Amino acid sequence: MPEQRIRADIIAADNEKRVSALKVGYEALGAKLSGEGIDIDTITENVAEFFVAIPSWGVGTGGTRFARFPGIGEPRNIFDKLDDCAVIHQLTQATPRVSLHIPWDKVDDPRQLKAHADALGLSFDAMNSNTFSDAPGQEHSYKYGSLSHTNSGTRQQAIEHNIECIEIGKIIGSKALTVWIGDGSNFPGQTNFMRSFERYLDSMKAIYKRLPSDWRIFTEHKMYEPAFYSTVVQDWGTNYLIATELGNKAYCLVDLGHHAPNVNIEMIVARLVQFRKLGGFHFNDSKYGDDDLDSGSIDPYRLFLVFNELVDAEYRKTRDFHPAHMIDQSHNVTDPIESLICSANEIRRAYAQALIVDRKALEDYQEANDALMASETLKNAFRTDVEPILAMARLKSGGAIAPVAAFRASGYRESVGKERPIVASGGGGIV
């Protein structure tokens, strides 16, 4: 039985108030779905087994280059972060794994991390390396790049950092390395596109050699930021080339906010599924750029359409299909714990809605080019209010029917606010 950061009776009391209304709603939905030939309990079970990893950096307040406005009870270190992650999982039962960022989460002995996580009932997802900022005391600066830097010493330092991440991950039970770099340029001419990519590939091959046989390596593309003219791994096309060049443990990671305006992301997902290179996701939402907003908060239908591809791939029993699901968001104006609770929920919501799509009907409409009814088939599933399914999945797993309400009732934030000192408002000066 894991240590619980929120007292079980608080959750139970909150659930108690809501359980009868939930049952009414669940039954009504069950009857409706039954009329469509769907067994609600099967959907609920599927949802209960769907998990999404929390990024350790997500439980701290994020910011922009202009400012960061911390909240109360900001986690001081990775142990505090794991505590916060445990709260999210306790309430949602959807987030049993945490994804670390090195060196931000580096400790003297990684076994301490493992022990703390074990006690909380958590485990570790993909390791994330960081060569987009300079750590104190680092020999070579990443100002002009890391894995693609013109200087071989800088590249070697970045390679070794990634290998270190693998080594830490091996100790704590991770099975994947996620590599995102900021390498690129701010001026036409600053870098040579071909030479940069050759150097990048060489560096990645050196890292790949050190990847354990049961690990996967995920590379993440991003259109721009922090580089504002060109970025080495700028889109899924380049990402696919990387995964192909490296080998069959290499996969592409799709961050929903890393594309050009108007791009059809669900189609990119379909292409990567088809060519067996979809590694997984960094979930979030965006309106403008890499806004890192809460999943499903801006365009929930788009999130559903992504899950429609994933469920379709399952439905078709696609080979080698086992994407990793991670959240990657920046919580600038909300309590990060609350945002992550809601986001885990939204992701499961999209999954549940995709599960109830009538795929046989959809296929027939597609075959007949009945565009209107094909669209309606998706919309019908999307319009279904599946919250009773999500709530029941949480309840049955020991979580909260209304996790944000239970979190607020628990007083956790105020409590850690007392233990953890106030952080001065940060940022500013960077323009």
Place this chain on the structure above:
Amino acid sequence: MPEQRIRADIIAADNEKRVSALKVGYEALGAKLSGEGIDIDTITENVAEFFVAIPSWGVGTGGTRFARFPGIGEPRNIFDKLDDCAVIHQLTQATPRVSLHIPWDKVDDPRQLKAHADALGLSFDAMNSNTFSDAPGQEHSYKYGSLSHTNSGTRQQAIEHNIECIEIGKIIGSKALTVWIGDGSNFPGQTNFMRSFERYLDSMKAIYKRLPSDWRIFTEHKMYEPAFYSTVVQDWGTNYLIATELGNKAYCLVDLGHHAPNVNIEMIVARLVQFRKLGGFHFNDSKYGDDDLDSGSIDPYRLFLVFNELVDAEYRKTRDFHPAHMIDQSHNVTDPIESLICSANEIRRAYAQALIVDRKALEDYQEANDALMASETLKNAFRTDVEPILAMARLKSGGAIAPVAAFRASGYRESVGKERPIVASGGGGIV
């Protein structure tokens, strides 16, 4: 000696007025370039050997879904179009080849095309198939797709049309087939992304089998339009997959207006060069979408940056590097002949500017991460007014120093306006 649609003495007279000023400008520029270690005559020779193909459909006035406003003397058929193309080449000496669109340019006997072109001193570039609109009498409609259609009969019809294009091309001396399709969807759910692409690939493989050994096949990606939710060949990533799946005669064609907003196109060019899949270009310019505006009219620096990649590839003696250069524009408010003259010029301008980049200095600045001087190195070349080089290349090849002025002086437009009947203003009603 080819037939000339514009009397040689008209061009000679116009040149006569301008030649002394040209010589002054050429000498001044030559002196300046000489100071930078560049021999202007070598540049001029390179420019004189650089050609770009004219699309047969480009000499007619284009339009939008809202309307088309024809000009006077619109070409009535492919023979008129070839005449207009010959005028462009006569004046610019930059456009000896014409790219046909079937069935628009289909005639009873393709040898007639060959004979007419031979007489005009023209030859034929890539063949373009058309499965994005229905030809009269066609059995299956392309309303819901062509090469990726759910119906095998429709796919077969589209395959056979492409094979027919190859057959015509073989007779007239073409060596390439360009395939652009409008297949896609307007609604989420309308098509299954994976199934559609599988069907597309199967169809393309059937076409590829019929490609002569000395031909290349170019596939063209486009983000959207005419399909407004998804497009089967939506970006260079998908295009690359196609070229890889088909084989080593298959290459990617880059139309400068077919990308998402803000996309770094020159980087896509670099990736395709590096992975030996750059087939060539459809040159034009755009501000919003596939605007098909005149090359270099909106963002001339971007056009230069594309050529910077091409010249860099030559400089590095990249293997298998022989991209095709074609214009693909829609001339809605200008005389198409004048626009094509200017566009051929702009394309050569970008090439000339890229040729005078100090590549050794650039490389050193890149190596040293001197972003500012690397940028300045490109900007210096771009700022150079190379018009004297372009004009001298035309003059030495027998063209016009000021081709638009010479065209206007020739009275060609008024002359064909008398022969070719006025076309009623078209379009309208499509919204």
Place this chain on the structure above:
Amino acid sequence: MPEQRIRADIIAADNEKRVSALKVGYEALGAKLSGEGIDIDTITENVAEFFVAIPSWGVGTGGTRFARFPGIGEPRNIFDKLDDCAVIHQLTQATPRVSLHIPWDKVDDPRQLKAHADALGLSFDAMNSNTFSDAPGQEHSYKYGSLSHTNSGTRQQAIEHNIECIEIGKIIGSKALTVWIGDGSNFPGQTNFMRSFERYLDSMKAIYKRLPSDWRIFTEHKMYEPAFYSTVVQDWGTNYLIATELGNKAYCLVDLGHHAPNVNIEMIVARLVQFRKLGGFHFNDSKYGDDDLDSGSIDPYRLFLVFNELVDAEYRKTRDFHPAHMIDQSHNVTDPIESLICSANEIRRAYAQALIVDRKALEDYQEANDALMASETLKNAFRTDVEPILAMARLKSGGAIAPVAAFRASGYRESVGKERPIVASGGGGIV
């Protein structure tokens, strides 16, 4: 009792099959909403009184510059179009008004239109002028503009056309004129921005003078297309200037597909409401540009957020708030009648969802900067499946519970397919 194009017993039979399930769903939803303090019948009544106008051109199949693929039974003229519109209204009871486009819908005697519409139980919404294409026999061409043209004769012709639209509208009972022009430029330098806008304003003032005192004039902004470098009325800022310069009968029309990528449209709506210049909407959806896709088919949450502003304005009893609701879509791959049925439904859906937002709670969360709960308040309303409300509103008004199913059951399309000749597949050649 209006003439009915679909036999009442067909609709009744289809409803009969569905009414008991509807009642179950309606009661369950009623109970849920009641728990939130909302009376479902009040919402249903509000929805039943919400109407959206059909564009006459919307019942024909649309297309792109590349092609148009007509369906069977295409309306031959405005009388056929009115018949099709009557079918949409008969089934949805949501679309009692039709918006005409002149000269497309021009007849010898406008009273014929009025009589036909009266018989069908329809009336007329805003008149739409057309100066973006040349009508046969027109003296001056609009190739280079209309109301902003450099030539005063062309401007005068465009002014008179708009006045003619008013005159026709007066006879048939319209109370508004919508002016959308394609004027702009394809090249930097082609037009002088200031001079063009001055001429446009002068022309509009001449039209405004002829506007009856009980009419409104709506101007529509659009970022681009058919002009691809600049457009005279390019955004809401310019549109607002126009409405201000003209006077208090002049208002801004918002077409949801006419904005730059990523623009927050609901915020523009709020600004126009606040400054009393919101005239109304052209509803549709888009992913890339002015795609004119079916309302709510791409981003249903965005449509909801627009209605959230409208209902908020009602809630706050904003003065002079009476926006016009019109659909403006291009149906390229669906039966236009079916698409318009669904779109009217989607628009009502967004309205119903906005009506059930807990505005008091929202206001409190906004006041307290509780961003998460404010967001959840909107999402909760959006997630609610309000289809039972929409269906009940239709049923009570005499429409169909499942209007597309009833339409298909009616055989209307096949029937008109026999009367109305097949139209050859159009377009092509415009590139």
Place this chain on the structure above:
Amino acid sequence: MPEQRIRADIIAADNEKRVSALKVGYEALGAKLSGEGIDIDTITENVAEFFVAIPSWGVGTGGTRFARFPGIGEPRNIFDKLDDCAVIHQLTQATPRVSLHIPWDKVDDPRQLKAHADALGLSFDAMNSNTFSDAPGQEHSYKYGSLSHTNSGTRQQAIEHNIECIEIGKIIGSKALTVWIGDGSNFPGQTNFMRSFERYLDSMKAIYKRLPSDWRIFTEHKMYEPAFYSTVVQDWGTNYLIATELGNKAYCLVDLGHHAPNVNIEMIVARLVQFRKLGGFHFNDSKYGDDDLDSGSIDPYRLFLVFNELVDAEYRKTRDFHPAHMIDQSHNVTDPIESLICSANEIRRAYAQALIVDRKALEDYQEANDALMASETLKNAFRTDVEPILAMARLKSGGAIAPVAAFRASGYRESVGKERPIVASGGGGIV
């Protein structure tokens, strides 16, 4: 004679090496322009009198939310910044004024600033307030907004800060206040658009009341960042409303990087000129968002087109036309002094190119709808290499022919690197 941070003999020595080549180039250009009826010396004089203000924050290295990589010799305070600004002006003779940011540049006694600037031959441009980040010790946080905050105390604090900026400005000789705020929201529903804007306007009116009669107030719109769903002053339409509501000392500031993708910025400039609300510019360049790249480094033709509007307004003797010119860039990978030197140059380059446009010919082509020649008229001016004019303007005013080369020769950076301590690499942790 101002104090000089770079020894005059160093500049003189560098100029000496270049002056004869400059004279040759200047004469050749002069001859060419003379042929077009343009007196080169007049252009040079105009250019020499064109100035652009330097932002004090621009001389420090910028960064992103991911990291900041400082260079050597980072300015420690506003006095160091003024020294760096003086170097830029000494070399370019184009930047005599500095724009301050409060509280970043706040000192105990503003007269110290005045004295230091006077000694360096500098003066002060617009004051910039900062309510987008929290200053240490500040009572109310701007986490949820400033001038539009729901809390009146927070708004009052922000108002008072702006008034303080005016007070400081009065002492140091500034004549304008620039207000840019980050207020907005990250979630639909977080703020009420109308209420927020009402509060913003009320706050601005309170500030406006305290504006001296000979000052102007500039408000700056921006589409997004730091707020990622909505921004209170999101576009020029809203900005225009503000300037109109406030009064005739209020004007709109256009930052070139603050618009939606693809937006035609030069047209916005024209609209603001026409309606007498153009306050001025924050110059920079961008490819994706508010990238704050060096002016003219990404799309130099766009910068030229903006200046084309400004020169056209001068040419037409537009009333009340006196825009302020300021640079606002973030120098992340270059020496900020070098970037600012080049940017001042690029801005003057665009101005010089716009000055040599043949406006009479352009007007005639526009009147005749000769789109091609109108475009060519602009392109001809843009293609002209005006560097000899810029260099001559600098030389005659006492600056450097090749200011970056002279700067590098001076050893200034190395020298301040010794005085100013190394700043640890910053940022990181904000995601």
